[in-house]
Amino acid sequence: MKRATLAYIRAIDAMNYRIGRVAMYLLFVLIGVLLWSIFMRAMSYSFEGFIPAGWTIEIAKFLLVAYFIVGGPYSMQLGANVRMDLFYGGWSPKQKAWMDAITILFLAFYLGVVLNGAASSLAYALGAHYKLGAWEFFGMLIGSFFTGGFDAAAEHLGRFEATRTWKLPLWPIKLTIALGVILMLLQASSEFLKDLLRIRGEKI
Structure with missing residues (x-):
């Protein structure tokens, strides 16, 4: 049982570590997009015919959210999240593990609520404007894909939601949010298992 638990912890930690390291570089992409926006705006002031790249601001927002x-x-894996350290710092490792195990259950509940909202928002962005629950919509979409391929799944998609100004589709960033919440839930489960092992005095 312990071996399976440790294997699960290592698998989740390794996956989120790699994804997190890649996500770090999105900051440089964000800087590049904003610099391009500044350059195009400066050119529009200097030369006629240059149009400011207004879409860059919307892309920058998407990148920041991602x-x-x-x-x-x-961040959770590294313990870089903000904590109220009024009493926590003076506790023993076992006491800290107890507190972390209890509070992470509240986090898991919150993330479950956020995931439900993210799924509903993603379903709407994919064109599910009819009265159908988000999970029913995705079940129908996935079922259609496995029985009839991309064409069958595409029949259930409606008109994609887009931004008001530059009409950029919103489903990619909403999908990213939903996947990010799922990854957070997986990491929370990994941290919870680590806390249980610490409470039992096991080495991780």
């Missing part, structure tokens, strides 16, 4: 949500599990 950087934040996908990097969350990596």
Whole structure:
């Protein structure tokens, strides 16, 4: 049982570590997009015919959200999240493990609520504007894909939700948010198992 638990912890930690390390570089992409926006705006002031790249601001928002949500599990793994250290710092490792195990259950509940909202928002972005629950919609979509391929799944998609100004599709960033919350839940389960092992005095 312990071997299976440790294997699960290592697998989740390794996955979120790699994803988190890749997500770190989104910050440099974000800087590049904003620099391009500044350059195009300066050119529009200097020369006629140059149009400011307004879409860059919307892309920058998407990148910032992706950087934040996908990097969350990596931050949790490193213990870089903010804590109220009024009493916590003076506790023993076992006391800290007890407190972390209890509070992570509240986090898991919160993430479950967020995931439900993210799934509903993603379903709407994919064109599920009819009265159908998000999970029913995705079940129908996945079932259609496995029985009839991409064409059958595409029949259930409606008009994609897009931004108001530059009409950029919103489903990629909403999908990223949903996947980020799932990764956060997986990391939370890994941290919970680590706390249980610490409570029992096991070495991780």
